[in-house]
Amino acid sequence: MLTDFLSLLFWIKCFAKGAIPQKLPTSLVHLKCLDLCGFEFCFGREVDLLSALLLVTSSPNIETIKIEMEDDLTEAVSQAIMNLIDHQDYSYVTLDHLRVIEIYNFSNMKTRMDFVKLILAKSPMLKKVAIYLNEEIVDIHGRVKILEEMIQYPRASAKAEIVILNFCV
Ligand SMILES: *[C@@H]1O[C@H](CO)[C@@H](O)[C@H](O)[C@H]1NC(C)=O
Numbered sequence: 191m192l193t194d195f196l197s198l199l200f201w202i203k204c205f206a207k208g209a210i211p212q213k214l215p216t217s218l219v220h221l222k223c224l225d226l227c228g229f230e231f232c233f234g235r236e237v238d239l240l241s242a243l244l245l246v247t248s249s250p251n252i253e254t255i256k257i258e259m260e261d262d263l264t265e266a267v268s269q270a271i272m273n274l275i276d277h278q279d280y281s282y283v284t285l286d287h288l289r290v291i292e293i294y295n296f297s298n299m300k301t302r303m304d305f306v307k308l309i310l311a312k313s314p315m316l317k318k319v320a321i322y323l324n325e326e327i328v329d330i331h332g333r334v335k336i337l338e339e340m341i342q343y344p345r346a347s348a349k350a351e352i353v354i355l356n357f358c359v
Contacts, residue, residue: 210240212278214248221249222287227258227294233301234267239274242305247283255309258294259302259324267299275304280312284346288313294322295357298336307343316347322357 232238291309340352
């Protein structure tokens with residue numbers, strides 16, 4: 191199963207050149223823990239954003255998600271990518287088993303905020319959202335802004351707690 195998953199990830203990240211499907215032909219029903227740390231996800235890059243979204247939204251039994259961000263972009267992120275999550279149709283997605291999501295090296299880039307918004311809206315059993323902020327990029331004001339914005343997002347789970355922590359390398 192793990193091999194299936196890793197090959198899938200590599201297939202997506204390496205070979206798909208902008209033609210990533212929004213849905214997989216079959217769901218990843220066995221996947222309980224999605225650990226995407228170390229894969230250098232750059233949410234300002236379409237292929238990375240779409241593959242992360244594809245994995246999450248194709249895993250209906252997922253309980254835990256861990257993801258680490260690593261934006262090494264030098265060029266500006268296009269408006270199309272910034273608004274990508276808004277323009278996808280995820281009305282069919284529910285993450286009925288998701289309890290914990292941990293996101294490392296977070297900053298307030300719109301696509302990252304939208305990703306959290308999507309997770310909060312789709313996860314009725316969610317207990318904990320742990321956001322590890324990159325302090326080199328986000329100062330105390332940025333931190334407050336992120337929290338203020340996040341607590342306004344509609345939540346499918348009344349018990350979902352958002353905690354903001356420091357990301358230490
Ligand atoms: C954290 O993100 C920044 C840019 O957003 C990147 O330069 C850095 O390499 C990342 N650090 C780790 C440990 O992934």
